[in-house]
Amino acid sequence: MNVRRRLASLLAITGVWLGGSAHVGNTLVVQDGSAGPYGLRVLVRPPAVIPGLVDVVIRTTTPNAVPSAVTLQPALWRYGTKGAPPAEPAVAVAGEPGTFQTQVWIMSSGSYALHIAASGPAGNGTFIVPYTSVATATLGMPDWLGWVLAALGAFLMLGLVSVIGAASRDATLPPGAVPDRPRLRRARVAAAIGAVLTSTIVLGGWNWWTAVERNYRRSLDRALDVETTVTAGNARTLTLHVTDSTWRFAKPGERLRGSTSTPLMPDHGKLMHLFLVGAGARGPVAHLHPMRTDERTFTTPLHGVPAGTYWLYADVVHESGYTRTLVDTVNVAAGDAPPNVDGDDAWAADVPTVNAAPVTVSEGARFAISIDSAPRAGHDVVIRARITSADGTPVTVVPWLGMAGHAMLVRTDGRVFMHLHPLGTGSMAAQDRLQRREAGDTALHGDAQPESMPADMHAMHATAPRGDISFPVAFPSAGSYRVFVQVRRTSGVIETAALDVTVP
Amino acid sequence: MPRSGLAARLTEHEVRAWGQSTGSEHGVRVLAHAPPLQGRPRTPLSPGAVNRRTFRLLLIALQPAPPMATSLLTPAASRSVAPARDIPLHLTAVVLGATSILVGLIWDISWHMTIGRDSFWTPAHMAIYFGGTLAGLSCGARVLANSFGAGGARRTDGVRLWKFFTGPMGGWICIWGAFAMLTSAPFDDWWHGAYGLDVQILSPPHVVLLCGLLGILIGAQVMAVSAQNTEGHSTSRSTVVAFASGVLLTLAAIAITEYSDVQIMHRTLFYTVTGAVFPLFLVAASRASKLRWPATVTAAFYMVIMAAQVWISPLFAASPKLGPIGHEVTHMVPMFFPLLLVVPAAAIDVVLRRMQGRNEWLIALVLGVAWIGAFAAVQWPFASLLATEMGRHPFFGGGFAQYSAPAEWLTGAREFWTDEGGTVVTLVGMLTKSVLAAIIASRVGLWWGGWLREVKR
Numbered sequence: 001m002n003v004r005r006r007l008a009s010l011l012a013i014t015g016v017w018l019g020g021s022a023h024v025g026n027t028l029v030v031q032d033g034s035a036g037p038y039g040l041r042v043l044v045r046p047p048a049v050i051p052g053l054v055d056v057v058i059r060t061t062t063p064n065a066v067p068s069a070v071t072l073q074p075a076l077w078r079y080g081t082k083g084a085p086p087a088e089p090a091v092a093v094a095g096e097p098g099t100f101q102t103q104v105w106i107m108s109s110g111s112y113a114l115h116i117a118a119s120g121p122a123g124n125g126t127f128i129v130p131y132t133s134v135a136t137a138t139l140g141m142p143d144w145l146g147w148v149l150a151a152l153g154a155f156l157m158l159g160l161v162s163v164i165g166a167a168s169r170d171a172t173l174p175p176g177a178v179p180d181r182p183r184l185r186r187a188r189v190a191a192a193i194g195a196v197l198t199s200t201i202v203l204g205g206w207n208w209w210t211a212v213e214r215n216y217r218r219s220l221d222r223a224l225d226v227e228t229t230v231t232a233g234n235a236r237t238l239t240l241h242v243t244d245s246t247w248r249f250a251k252p253g254e255r256l257r258g259s260t261s262t263p264l265m266p267d268h269g270k271l272m273h274l275f276l277v278g279a280g281a282r283g284p285v286a287h288l289h290p291m292r293t294d295e296r297t298f299t300t301p302l303h304g305v306p307a308g309t310y311w312l313y314a315d316v317v318h319e320s321g322y323t324r325t326l327v328d329t330v331n332v333a334a335g336d337a338p339p340n341v342d343g344d345d346a347w348a349a350d351v352p353t354v355n356a357a358p359v360t361v362s363e364g365a366r367f368a369i370s371i372d373s374a375p376r377a378g379h380d381v382v383i384r385a386r387i388t389s390a391d392g393t394p395v396t397v398v399p400w401l402g403m404a405g406h407a408m409l410v411r412t413d414g415r416v417f418m419h420l421h422p423l424g425t426g427s428m429a430a431q432d433r434l435q436r437r438e439a440g441d442t443a444l445h446g447d448a449q450p451e452s453m454p455a456d457m458h459a460m461h462a463t464a465p466r467g468d469i470s471f472p473v474a475f476p477s478a479g480s481y482r483v484f485v486q487v488r489r490t491s492g493v494i495e496t497a498a499l500d501v502t503v504p
Numbered sequence: 505m506p507r508s509g510l511a512a513r514l515t516e517h518e519v520r521a522w523g524q525s526t527g528s529e530h531g532v533r534v535l536a537h538a539p540p541l542q543g544r545p546r547t548p549l550s551p552g553a554v555n556r557r558t559f560r561l562l563l564i565a566l567q568p569a570p571p572m573a574t575s576l577l578t579p580a581a582s583r584s585v586a587p588a589r590d591i592p593l594h595l596t597a598v599v600l601g602a603t604s605i606l607v608g609l610i611w612d613i614s615w616h617m618t619i620g621r622d623s624f625w626t627p628a629h630m631a632i633y634f635g636g637t638l639a640g641l642s643c644g645a646r647v648l649a650n651s652f653g654a655g656g657a658r659r660t661d662g663v664r665l666w667k668f669f670t671g672p673m674g675g676w677i678c679i680w681g682a683f684a685m686l687t688s689a690p691f692d693d694w695w696h697g698a699y700g701l702d703v704q705i706l707s708p709p710h711v712v713l714l715c716g717l718l719g720i721l722i723g724a725q726v727m728a729v730s731a732q733n734t735e736g737h738s739t740s741r742s743t744v745v746a747f748a749s750g751v752l753l754t755l756a757a758i759a760i761t762e763y764s765d766v767q768i769m770h771r772t773l774f775y776t777v778t779g780a781v782f783p784l785f786l787v788a789a790s791r792a793s794k795l796r797w798p799a800t801v802t803a804a805f806y807m808v809i810m811a812a813q814v815w816i817s818p819l820f821a822a823s824p825k826l827g828p829i830g831h832e833v834t835h836m837v838p839m840f841f842p843l844l845l846v847v848p849a850a851a852i853d854v855v856l857r858r859m860q861g862r863n864e865w866l867i868a869l870v871l872g873v874a875w876i877g878a879f880a881a882v883q884w885p886f887a888s889l890l891a892t893e894m895g896r897h898p899f900f901g902g903g904f905a906q907y908s909a910p911a912e913w914l915t916g917a918r919e920f921w922t923d924e925g926g927t928v929v930t931l932v933g934m935l936t937k938s939v940l941a942a943i944i945a946s947r948v949g950l951w952w953g954g955w956l957r958e959v960k961r
Binding site: 049074075076078079082083084085086105107138139141145148149152153155156159160162163166167169170171172173174175176177178205208209212216 | 620621660661662663664665666673676677679680683684686687690691694697698699707708711726730734823824825826827828829830955958959960961
């Protein structure tokens, strides 16, 4: 393993990462959970190629209950732990008590349940981190390796032709005999034929390599083809139509092929969460929940969203636990529409930016957003949001879509987007589903599933301090980001504020 | 070629024909250096003539063999002293290397079927690279010693390459194979980083490695054949030729593992694929080695190696380290039980002996038909046995499958996959497509074996 990691890092330094990655939704996974009495925060760094090694760091968030041993077991959604290799023990990280690290092989793309088990003086327990495995990049060959292989290849070709010629000339001569002219001529002919054959084989091999590269690029995670249209006027509607050929679901009774052939399921009450972010990450944001009108079409009214160009990100979750984000750029024409009756949509025309001081929002309340430590690419941090009334007392927030708050993280070039909750980047519905599937309960499919929330989420909910919400997250790469936080007040108003973050 | 006494009165053809038909060590030491048969016999044989010749040959055969390991027909220029070693050291090193490669390959396949994941430094990989290094280095040392020792590159007992170097023919092939193996290593490591672990066995870097392995194994065969052809009649050297051929045959059998499942053995495709591969190696081996039953011994080596891995692998405990796991695996999973190649190989030996001197295409035709007839006669009923519960007995190794196979594959009788149209279609296909494939493979094997027989450097 060490050789592979060293080589991988060497290649990363000298190699060139090619391939357009449209993988905006699920880059680094950060998930909070409790394994029995231990509160744990799990950071998952995915590999770029599948099969590949995934890097997992597990931190203890409960200082009074620290496990002594932590194990990790990746289980593909269809097989569960019965079809998974034995759990890998995580190694304690020196100098950071309560922190463990390990690497595990992820063999295929699809929805995985990472089973985290912790044991120690306070007892033991397990919980699941849902993980969507997908290849996101191709690896270019470093120049020096290319030259070395080309040189060796040329040497081998030349050597083979020479050996064929020499074999034809000398091999069947009795010892002591010297080759005569006809023999020498025959040897040259044999070498020439050998050269032609060798070149043909090498050409065939090159074509084969190109075909593998092409196939691999096709299997890379890429943005699904979608068409978004917005009508204008007083009944302004946004329609998202998925035109991609891979958007296909198994019919009842049909054999399930992969994670994405399972039906969509609602995640905290909604089948799709659609976000509109003003292009450039400045300007308005909207958090909408379209209705599904057929297998490929979703529509939502655009109540009050200002006209302009927006980046569209739509999150869906499959029953297997596989999460994906549909992306598009859409021009919204001027107009209006009545709001959605359930009142769960939200939009903000001007998003105040929190910097040094908190911003003032409605009813004189003050909204502050901060990060608990200096952000570094690939490392987990916690974003804290705090709403206080004018006199400084914390303000009560009410659950919105079952969560104490929502956050969105957008890189200013639009290539990274993450939708965060107080428990992390993962989907609660996926976690619950994988848990039930592990227990053998797979009865309900699709929209017939009742809205379900895991018990511990309610518990965390109840103990969250008023007006104080935290989001664990990991920035996947360097760059400038904008973090939007949305909470709902008791008056029903949804407050939005943003923080600009630069990750070195 | 000077001859003495009674031997001088025999024609070349009679000498050779008698040598082939008896194959015994003592009587035909005189015939060991008979030149290769160039043409067809010109005189038809009458029963009387045969009897007279037989009597004369009998007289020769009963002469006591000389104490030295030389023949009465050796040219004056050859050595008259027995060689210091019957098997030269460099040949031992190369054959050892070839064997290590094969053992490593079988081990690695079993590892991937059982444990799933590995690193570069597993024992199986080390066995493969040790074999390649041993063969490559010993041949390299030999080439350097020959090229820069007494006589240098102008020596006339080796194969010259690139003006300054000379060495044994098999040595050059081994050196090439070793370089190919070395090239494949960084290529394969990069490939895994770019496209992930092997989803299929054959990827471009693995094909480069396979070419390298083939180079070492073919180099070992050529080196053994050269030692056999230059040192008089030596059973041990001829056996080494058969062993090297057997190792090569085993590699070919491993390469077509996909077509060696029990369930495919009642389909034309099985006989076509095996007919396109095995006769090539066995016919060549039959021509190359001077044993009495060369192809049979070669096939016997293959069967012993494959049977050994069926019986030995499950003795070692192991469990999968990759998912998804389809059934419980507690010991190393072996590959298939060997195909019954000794029977068609014996048929090859008989045909080649009987058809000495005939047209090569005619020989190939008879070999092709004989192969399919003999192979189907034994493998078809044996497959029926393997498909029953008895086939799952550890002796036959049918109760094992790679870790990802679901548990249902390991219980119950196995059904044969059939061609559309039933057994009649299968039989017709065997008589046409499979026989044709075997004929072509035999023709190539005859050509290759003929070349091997001539290698003297």
